[in-house]
Amino acid sequence: MAPNPIYLGVVGVGGVGTAFLQQLAKLPNAPSLVLLARSSQTLLSPAPSYSPAIPAADWQTASTAPSITKSGALSSSELISYLSSAPGRSVLVDNTSDPKLASAYPEFLKAGISIVTPNKKGFSSDLSLWKDIFASAASGKALVYHESTVMAGLPVLSTLRDLVATGDEVTRIEGVFSGTLSFLFNTFAPVSSSGSPAKWSDVVIKAKELGYTEPDPRDDLNGMDVARKLTILARISGLEIQSPSSFPIESLIPSELASLPATSAGVAEFIARLPEFDGSMDALKEQAEKAGKVVRYVGSIDIATKEVKVGLQQFDNDSAIAGLKGSDNVVSFYTKRYGSNPLIIQGAGAGGDVTAMGVTADLIKVIERL
């Protein structure tokens, strides 16, 4: 055994979590996977030895062994107690979108447990939680990495942090920040198409099937997912944004469907009734087409004026944003150092594999730096 081994707890085995486990299984010198939880079931390597480890490549077979299986998820305090008692350093990988788990990150960090996550909730809710997370990490030896919270695995947060840490001054950030909304508009309102036009509601279902949407797709369509990403980018750039509701957000949810409950039945009813509103999305598309343009969902941050914008805009057919394909995102960082030619990052902004890549790369950094 390594002199100071690392023990890994993973919560969430959905689209991102499954892809992460596949990547973990192929890592040389991977840490020992001792905890693996879904909302319905938790696998635990038995204490006090925390051995045998759960096989990342074959966790489904392991999940049938009654000796390591508990029904239901553990509470945050049970997770902290289990991971902080491991005979070495420990890391929590949170592959859920659970705000409750995210609000406990300061407690994990204070207990010496490092955090790696694509879950935006901890970093884009109230500013006090953001401050508490980074103060808790700074006060001890635990680390926190969350690259995949913005534009999936694309190296966006690491780049922005490098710009800031090396003394550059960010003046403006703009781009397409939602993989789902990029896919929706690129498919529903392409610059040119030969086949029959796609229906908005069909493309929403396709985006969900492809694993691009949030667990509740209304969090993409109401603009909140983009607002959360801009909140994170703005905070790293030095703006103290109180919460994502501190600025206006343009929602694509029809007002008639806005009050459906935030439950799986609410999601199902939302999806079932969406075709009733295809006509209004067609009208939006046709209005842009009449002006020789396409409509896209974009965001921007102006650092000097502290203005954050999230919503629809029309673009010329030959513009870079109109030309994006699939679930591609693009961000332009305007800074003092880069002048009028921004630093640009572009590529797939959603999907299990590309999101898990950011999570696995963060885990590698934690292993190297812990």
Ligand SMILES: NC(=O)C1=CN([C@@H]2O[C@H](COP(=O)(O)OP(=O)(O)OC[C@H]3O[C@@H](n4cnc5c(N)ncnc54)[C@H](OP(=O)(O)O)[C@@H]3O)[C@@H](O)[C@H]2O)C=CC1
């Ligand atoms: N999909 C993408 O392209 C991207 C996703 N992300 C983020 O990654 C995270 C995961 O997304 P994704 O994999 O698509 O979501 P999924 O809905 O596919 O998976 C979520 C998983 O979390 C589990 N879960 C939820 N709450 C708890 C809990 N309290 N305890 C234990 N398990 C829990 C669910 O369990 P069960 O299966 O039992 O319901 C499920 O396994 C989200 O925060 C999302 O915003 C970030 C960038 C891109």
Ligand SMILES: N[C@@H](CC=O)C(=O)O
């Ligand atoms: N639902 C999100 C996933 C990544 O953050 C998106 O579509 O961009």
Ligand code: NA
């Ligand atoms: Na990223």
